Amino acid sequence: MFKFTYDIPTRIYFGGDQLSNLGPELKKFGKRVLLCYGGGSIKRNGLYDKIKAEIEKAGLELFELGGIEPNPRVTSVQRGAQICKDENIDVLLAVGGGSVIDCTKFVGAARFYDGDPWDLVIRKAPITDCLPIVTVLTLAATGSEMDCGGVITNLKTNDKIGMGSPLMRPKVSFLDPANTFTVSSYQTACGSADIFSHLVETYFNDKGSMYMLDTFMEGMMKTVVKYAPVAVEHPKDEEARANLMWTSSWAINDFVSSCQSCAWSCHPMEHQLSAYYDITHGLGLAILTPRWMRYVLDESTAERFRNFAVAVFGISPDLPPMDAAKAGIIEVERFLFEDLGLTRTLTELGIDRTHFSEMAKKACEAKGGKVLKGYKHLSPEDIEKIYEMCL
Amino acid sequence: MFKFTYDIPTRIYFGGDQLSNLGPELKKFGKRVLLCYGGGSIKRNGLYDKIKAEIEKAGLELFELGGIEPNPRVTSVQRGAQICKDENIDVLLAVGGGSVIDCTKFVGAARFYDGDPWDLVIRKAPITDCLPIVTVLTLAATGSEMDCGGVITNLKTNDKIGMGSPLMRPKVSFLDPANTFTVSSYQTACGSADIFSHLVETYFNDKGSMYMLDTFMEGMMKTVVKYAPVAVEHPKDEEARANLMWTSSWAINDFVSSCQSCAWSCHPMEHQLSAYYDITHGLGLAILTPRWMRYVLDESTAERFRNFAVAVFGISPDLPPMDAAKAGIIEVERFLFEDLGLTRTLTELGIDRTHFSEMAKKACEAKGGKVLKGYKHLSPEDIEKIYEMCL
Numbered sequence: 001m002f003k004f005t006y007d008i009p010t011r012i013y014f015g016g017d018q019l020s021n022l023g024p025e026l027k028k029f030g031k032r033v034l035l036c037y038g039g040g041s042i043k044r045n046g047l048y049d050k051i052k053a054e055i056e057k058a059g060l061e062l063f064e065l066g067g068i069e070p071n072p073r074v075t076s077v078q079r080g081a082q083i084c085k086d087e088n089i090d091v092l093l094a095v096g097g098g099s100v101i102d103c104t105k106f107v108g109a110a111r112f113y114d115g116d117p118w119d120l121v122i123r124k125a126p127i128t129d130c131l132p133i134v135t136v137l138t139l140a141a142t143g144s145e146m147d148c149g150g151v152i153t154n155l156k157t158n159d160k161i162g163m164g165s166p167l168m169r170p171k172v173s174f175l176d177p178a179n180t181f182t183v184s185s186y187q188t189a190c191g192s193a194d195i196f197s198h199l200v201e202t203y204f205n206d207k208g209s210m211y212m213l214d215t216f217m218e219g220m221m222k223t224v225v226k227y228a229p230v231a232v233e234h235p236k237d238e239e240a241r242a243n244l245m246w247t248s249s250w251a252i253n254d255f256v257s258s259c260q261s262c263a264w265s266c267h268p269m270e271h272q273l274s275a276y277y278d279i280t281h282g283l284g285l286a287i288l289t290p291r292w293m294r295y296v297l298d299e300s301t302a303e304r305f306r307n308f309a310v311a312v313f314g315i316s317p318d319l320p321p322m323d324a325a326k327a328g329i330i331e332v333e334r335f336l337f338e339d340l341g342l343t344r345t346l347t348e349l350g351i352d353r354t355h356f357s358e359m360a361k362k363a364c365e366a367k368g369g370k371v372l373k374g375y376k377h378l379s380p381e382d383i384e385k386i387y388e389m390c391l
Numbered sequence: 392m393f394k395f396t397y398d399i400p401t402r403i404y405f406g407g408d409q410l411s412n413l414g415p416e417l418k419k420f421g422k423r424v425l426l427c428y429g430g431g432s433i434k435r436n437g438l439y440d441k442i443k444a445e446i447e448k449a450g451l452e453l454f455e456l457g458g459i460e461p462n463p464r465v466t467s468v469q470r471g472a473q474i475c476k477d478e479n480i481d482v483l484l485a486v487g488g489g490s491v492i493d494c495t496k497f498v499g500a501a502r503f504y505d506g507d508p509w510d511l512v513i514r515k516a517p518i519t520d521c522l523p524i525v526t527v528l529t530l531a532a533t534g535s536e537m538d539c540g541g542v543i544t545n546l547k548t549n550d551k552i553g554m555g556s557p558l559m560r561p562k563v564s565f566l567d568p569a570n571t572f573t574v575s576s577y578q579t580a581c582g583s584a585d586i587f588s589h590l591v592e593t594y595f596n597d598k599g600s601m602y603m604l605d606t607f608m609e610g611m612m613k614t615v616v617k618y619a620p621v622a623v624e625h626p627k628d629e630e631a632r633a634n635l636m637w638t639s640s641w642a643i644n645d646f647v648s649s650c651q652s653c654a655w656s657c658h659p660m661e662h663q664l665s666a667y668y669d670i671t672h673g674l675g676l677a678i679l680t681p682r683w684m685r686y687v688l689d690e691s692t693a694e695r696f697r698n699f700a701v702a703v704f705g706i707s708p709d710l711p712p713m714d715a716a717k718a719g720i721i722e723v724e725r726f727l728f729e730d731l732g733l734t735r736t737l738t739e740l741g742i743d744r745t746h747f748s749e750m751a752k753k754a755c756e757a758k759g760g761k762v763l764k765g766y767k768h769l770s771p772e773d774i775e776k777i778y779e780m781c782l
Contacts, residue, residue: 002568002633003406014649015394177393211617212634212641215610223603242393243603250603258405 002210004258010146011172014246018174019050022093022134023058025172029132030090034083036065036104038096042138045182051095051136063087065107068096071153071160071274071281072103077117080107084131094135094170097191098142101135102150105168108133121152121163130167136174139183140245141191141282143198143252145173153275160275161366162267175249177241185232189340190282192228192244196221196335197266197285198251204296204304204375205262213256218311220247220256225312229339265374266292268367269383272359277351286336287346291389293329296376297322305329346390353388360384393601395649398557401537405566405637410441413484413525414449416563420523421481425474427456427495429487433529436573442486442527454478456498459487462544462551462665462672463494468508471498475522485526485561488582489533492526493541496559499524512543512554521558527565530574531636532582532673534589534643536564544666551666552757553658566640568632576623580731581673583619583635587612587726588657588676589642595687595695595766596653604647609702611638611647616703620730656765657683659758660774663750668742677727678737682780684720687767688713696720737781744779751775 013021026033033055042048055062065080083089084107094104108131110117119125137145144150149164183191203209203217223243230240250256269292270284297305302321309315309328319327337344346352360383364372372378378386404412417424424446433439446453456471474480475498485495499522501508510516528536535541540555574582594600594608614634621631641647660683661675688696693712700706700719710718728735737743751774755763763769769777 002629003408005409006403006405009400009402011400012397014397017394018396210634210637211630212611212614212638215613216607219606219610220603222606226602238393239602243601246601247603 006255006258007166008146008169008253008255010170010253012146012175012249013172014175015242016176016178018176019054022051022054022136022174023060026055026060026091026093026134027058029171031059032061032063032088032090034063034065034080034087034089034092034107036068036080036092036094036096036100036107038066038068038070038100040066041182042095047095047136047138047179051093063089068100068103070099071151071278072099074118074121074152074154076103077106077110077152080104081110081113081117084108084111089131092131092133094133095138097137097139098144101133101137101144101170102142102152104133104135105130105144105150106152107131109165109168118152118154121154121161123163127165127167130165133168133170134172135170136179137245138179139187139191140180140241140248141194143195143248145170145175146249146253148254151271158275159362159366160271162271173249175245177238177245180241180245181236183235185235185341187280188231188235189228189342190280190286191248192224192231192282192340193286193289193336193342194282195244195248195251196224196228197282197289199224199256200289201264201267201374202251202257202262203308204265204301205257206373206375207262210258213258214307215311216250217256218308220251221312223247225335232340263367263373265296265372265376265378268363268372269386271366272363273346273351276355276359277349279349279351283342286340286342287344287390288386290329290333290336291386293332295382295386295389297325297329301376346387353391356384356387360387397646397649399537399560399644399646401561401644402563403537403566403640404563406633407567407569409565409567410445413442413445413527413565414451417446417451417482417484417525418449420562422450423452423454423479423481425454425456425471425478425480425483425498427459427471427483427485427487427491427498429457429459429461429491431457432573433486438486438527438529438570442484454480459491459494461490462669463490465509465512465543465545467494468497468501468543471495472501472504472508475499475502480522483522483524485524486529488528488530489535492524492528492535492561493533493543495524495526496521496535496541497543498522500556500559509543509545512545512552514554518556518558521556524559524561525563526561527570528636529570530578530582531571531632531639532585534586534639536561536566537640537644539645542662549666550753550757551662553662564640566636568629568636571632571636572627574626576626576732578671579622579626580619580733581671581677582639583615583622583673583731584677584680584727584733585673586635586639586642587615587619588673588680590615590647591680592655592658592765593643593648593653594699595656595692596648597764597766598653601649604649605698606702607641608647609699611642612703614638616726623731654758654764656687656763656767656769659754659763660777662757663754664737664742667746667750668740670740670742674733677731677733678735678781679777681720681724681727682777684723686773686777686780688716688720692767737778744782747775747778751778
């Protein structure tokens with residue numbers, strides 16, 4: 001708890017009118033830039049043209065990897081890595097949300113690997129190097145703009161697996177809240193649920209935490225609870241967008257976790273949901289999180305849940321711990337399903353129990369064990385019960 | 392408020408048993424190391440020997456600059472810079488508290504300047520380069536281990552001036568809470584008052600702030616209020632020392648200020664106190680801070696003081712803002728003078744009003760103006776009144 005190495009050197013250009021720094025930053029790493037992006041929204045909203053102009057102004061050569069999917073596929077990683085090899089790319093520029101940045105990270109790593117990139121995701125082969133990565137963020141959610149990890153989907157095997165390496169941490173990221181003004185209310189809500197979940201996963205861990213970092217996490221959870229509904233309602237509210245964006249980065253950049261990996265609970269369960277049903281990651285997390293909270297709340301965890309409820313939702317510290325804890329979970333539900341308007345059940349998404357048993361096993365296996373060793377250890381049977389609670 | 396560049400690449404080795412990383416880290420910068428330290432407490436507590444052993448193990452050449460003063464003098468900077476030039480030093484290793492690290496920063500900058508190092512402090516000459524700096528922290532207080540600034544005293548002119556440059560930010564710092572177990576209760580209290588003041592100065596600024604960062608500052612102030620009395624009472628409490636140490640770095644490393652300089656109030660006033668009377672910086676801040684708070688509290692600032700009181704001291708949000716604000720200031724006094732046991736008045740330190748008028752003018756001039764442009768602008772007359780309140 002009190003021993004760790006802090007090493008988060010990503011440079012951030014926050015706010016508007018910062019793109020003039022893009023060319024010079026890219027140039028530090030070389031001349032040949034691979035621009036990675038998704039379904040083309042950046043072409044519709046003008047960001048693509050602005051970025052292209054900066055790249056041209058800096059005299060750099062532009063190559064493109066478009067069409068990266070939400071829940072990005074290993075096939076896109078393969079496609080990108082091939083371009084890097086064929087065109088001798090020097091630096092990667094990811095423009096998009098977490099999916100685009102995650103994919104770009106693995107493109108950068110796969111550039112230095114001759115086999116199937118999926119080997120890197122499933123840890124069959126080690127990540128030995130990575131092209132430098134610069135990002136322009138367009139969605140506050142995954143924190144990929146400042147962290148080491150990424151999540152890749154393999155449709156052939158129905159797998160969605162998270163993996164990371166310090167080599168993949170972006171060197172520079174451009175965070176302009178205005179680039180998220182066009183994000184839909186639904187995606188804003190899902191992204192906010194994702195940020196909130198990162199904090200919940202880190203706050204509730206089995207290794208303990210430093211009080212100072214607890215207060216940071218509580219402050220960030222309060223920030224999401226305060227501003228996510230504002231951004232859903234008023235998409236161009238700069239204050240709300242700025243707070244959500246900067247929180248997305250710090251929720252998961254390894255600072256509040258003291259740069260130590262603590263095992264998560266809801267994310268591994270959700271990855272199975274979106275691998276099987278291709279639902280939005282943040283929505284899956286929103287549905288799972290309060291159920292997981294109810295499932296693991298007991299005498300041994302009530303104190304921690306009480307602290308959470310008091311600090312984040314202003315529940316009275318005078319209530320008995322179990323009552324305060326339950327009141328906090330009700331507030332989480334109110335936030336996710338009422339304030340953000342997210343769908344409350346898997347049933348409403350047309351998902352039934354057909355694959356629950358299989359998914360529960362896979363959630364454990366993806367983390368390399370028979371049991372999910374999170375805040376409370378969860379067996380496949382436990383996980384199946386939590387999925388059932390989501391129906 | 393929403394536009395800034397975040398760039399804080401200092402790597403931190405936190406906790407015990409990390410010194411084996413010292414040699415390899417120094418070696419990245421060269422072979423010739425100048426070890427900078429203070430009055431020799433590191434020789435008495437064994438840290439000096441441990442560090443020397445690591446340097447020898449790495450096959451590096453060791454040079455020494457000892458005897459750096461609390462409130463470090465420009466004469467020490469001069470002495471260090473001369474060694475750097477004569478011995479062609481590659482890297483500086485500061486082992487100590489803020490005074491040692493501050494002095495080391497200016498040694499690193501003065502290495503590349505041929506005139507009087509004081510020119511760099513008073514901005515007569517620009518800082519154009521700096522030797523790489525590695526630190527081993529022995530006192531949680533100034534945050535110099537992760538920030539860009541330093542404060543240097545000139546006894547000839549009775550000046551104590553703060554100055555900074557990103558070039559002076561340490562590359563690597565070793566933060567082992569155990570290295571502060573031998574810090575006296577008095578120095579622990581003063582260091583904690585210094586951390587608390589950094590947060591107060593940043594929290595109360597005239598440029599506004601991001602809510603998310605407000606919550607970080609509030610969390611750090613809560614952390615100091617919670618743990619400083621514990622460390623004063625139980626010097627070897629690792630949890631308390633760890634929380635204070637990591638808070639000291641983040642209170643002032645430019646993160647919560649969004650890397651924007653906002654003008655401070657109590658620090659410039661205190662620098663005159665310790666320049667004239669050589670009192671401990673943190674003690675001067677403790678005496679000044681609540682008086683400054685009372686002086687600037689009015690209808691226009693009550694709301695902010697209320698937020699502070701509610702978040703940091705749990706004052707009821709239902710009170711009228713002015714009442715809540717005043718209750719918060721009473722809590723600040725209780726924390727500094729009762730919990731930490733710091734001296735309450737200048738009179739008790741044998742300081743009278745003789746130099747107040749002169750000091751008040753100098754406090755403004757040191758910041759380059761006729762008025763101190765902090766949270767509320769303070770004229771020399773205002774400052775004199777605040778000094779008077781401290782008697």
